[in-house]
Amino acid sequence: MKIPYYPGCTMVERAKHYNASGLASAKALGIELEELPKWTCCGATFPLTLDRIAGLTSPARVLVRTRMEKAEELVTLCPFCYNTLKRVNFALKNNPEERRRINAYLKDDFEREGSTYENYTGEEVKVLHFLEVIRDRIGFDNLKDHIKTDLKGLKVASYYGCMLLRPEKELNFDDTDNPSIMDELFAALGCEIIDFPHKVECCGSYISLNSPEAALQSSYDIILSAQRFGADAIAVTCSLCAFNLDERQGAMMEKFGPTPPMPILYFSQLLALALGVPQEECGFQLHAVDPRPLLESYELITAEAK
Amino acid sequence: MRLKISSECILGNFARRVEKLSGQRLLTCYQCGNCSASCPMGFAMEVLPHQIVRLVHLGQVEKALKANTIWMCASCITCTVSCPRGVDIARILEAIRFLVLKERKVADIYGPAQAPEEMLQKAPLEGLTGIFRKFSV
Numbered sequence: 370m371k372i373p374y375y376p377g378c379t380m381v382e383r384a385k386h387y388n389a390s391g392l393a394s395a396k397a398l399g400i401e402l403e404e405l406p407k408w409t410c411c412g413a414t415f416p417l418t419l420d421r422i423a424g425l426t427s428p429a430r431v432l433v434r435t436r437m438e439k440a441e442e443l444v445t446l447c448p449f450c451y452n453t454l455k456r457v458n459f460a461l462k463n464n465p466e467e468r469r470r471i472n473a474y475l476k477d478d479f480e481r482e483g484s485t486y487e488n489y490t491g492e493e494v495k496v497l498h499f500l501e502v503i504r505d506r507i508g509f510d511n512l513k514d515h516i517k518t519d520l521k522g523l524k525v526a527s528y529y530g531c532m533l534l535r536p537e538k539e540l541n542f543d544d545t546d547n548p549s550i551m552d553e554l555f556a557a558l559g560c561e562i563i564d565f566p567h568k569v570e571c572c573g574s575y576i577s578l579n580s581p582e583a584a585l586q587s588s589y590d591i592i593l594s595a596q597r598f599g600a601d602a603i604a605v606t607c608s609l610c611a612f613n614l615d616e617r618q619g620a621m622m623e624k625f626g627p628t629p630p631m632p633i634l635y636f637s638q639l640l641a642l643a644l645g646v647p648q649e650e651c652g653f654q655l656h657a658v659d660p661r662p663l664l665e666s667y668e669l670i671t672a673e674a675k
Numbered sequence: 676m677r678l679k680i681s682s683e684c685i686l687g688n689f690a691r692r693v694e695k696l697s698g699q700r701l702l703t704c705y706q707c708g709n710c711s712a713s714c715p716m717g718f719a720m721e722v723l724p725h726q727i728v729r730l731v732h733l734g735q736v737e738k739a740l741k742a743n744t745i746w747m748c749a750s751c752i753t754c755t756v757s758c759p760r761g762v763d764i765a766r767i768l769e770a771i772r773f774l775v776l777k778e779r780k781v782a783d784i785y786g787p788a789q790a791p792e793e794m795l796q797k798a799p800l801e802g803l804t805g806i807f808r809k810f811s812v
Binding site: 413 | 695697698716765773789790791797798801803808810
């Protein structure tokens with residue numbers, strides 16, 4: 370199964386371990402994620418005002434590029450990319466005026482580089498998150514055929530955040546209030562599922578840059594909630610959530626007083642571990658809160674040679 | 676809060692521009708407060724999202740803009756999905772931000788020069804792009 374893959378900026382820069390563990394998991398599952406040639410920035414945020422055509426053009430260009438590869442699907446790991454690309458598809462499909470203007474602009478753009486351009490209507494390329502590919506193409510029930518290491522009841526709280534879920538009407542990813550896709554995945558991998566009330570609460574997103582104190586509170590609430598419900602670790606899908614929950618945990622301790630450290634892992638790192646990807650390829654050493662003592666205590670990884 | 680209201684200021688020029696930019700009808704909001712109750716950043720806001728909508732209804736633009744609300748919004752879309760009237764509040768707040776940024780004479784905008792060095796070094800790029808775009812038009 371070969372599908373074009375759109376990494377996006379963070380995956381090749383600051384979340385390399387997310388990228389590597391995701392790609393390694395895909396390979397172990399027989400899914401060939403092939404990096405989209407000449408991919409460009411998606412713009413990171415979907416423009417919410419109605420007169421910002423430029424903000425739609427950048428993600429639309431990625432989708433047109435995908436179609437030029439004769440592909441009908443595009444896979445992402447980053448929820449910001451997923452959200453932006455999928456919402457742009459929705460906007461193009463439902464707004465004829467925006468569709469006309471963006472196509473006029475892109476036509477010019479692509480013809481200048483020597484490509485023939487066909488109008489893009491928002492329906493030719495389907496945007497998928499890697500989790501959806503596992504659910505719909507492999508099936509969680511069939512994962513057991515691929516599992517090399519059972520995760521031995523590791524208590525995982527799945528934290529979904531915002532960008533994969535909202536707005537539900539446009540993304541149609543999972544239930545907005547009570548999503549279950551990651552929980553089903555981890556149950557299949559042999560984890561104990563920790564359901565906790567903060568799984569869809571915003572972590573503070575990029576507010577951690579301009580109002581760090583406010584975002585710190587939001588992130589701390591999530592960690593505390595997962596802790597109270599007995600989680601060993603929180604699994605995330607988003608590198609901004611990972612930054613706020615993992616990288617900023619030290620600042621939380623300073624502000625709110627010490628609490629036991631809560632390892633924050635990308636879902637793909639646990640998946641890769643279960644699929645038998647060598648532990649050094651999972652990037653467990655790249656976290657602010659070191660998850661290795663936890664994973665060693667469950668005998669999921671061995672202490673690395675110093 | 677004491678407000679001075681006249682027929683001229685209700686759904687005035689500013690409100691009409693917000694409606695046009697956001698594609699939302701402001702009077703569809705019946706002030707139930709679900710958006711504010713669900714807002715994860717509400718605790719840090721001086722005026723809650725549903726109150727911002729009401730202030731714009733009533734032409735109290737200065738009060739709406741003086742509050743930190745629009746800058747605390749993380750565009751997480753929780754308000755939008757909790758609105759029983761189908762109002763896309765996140766779009767309303769974005770439209771107000773847009774109008775404020777457009778009017779600014781001095782670019783006292785949050786850009787790379789304002790971000791702490793540690794954040795520039797460590798924050799993921801979608802976070803940096805997100806916040807810089809939120810503070811620019």
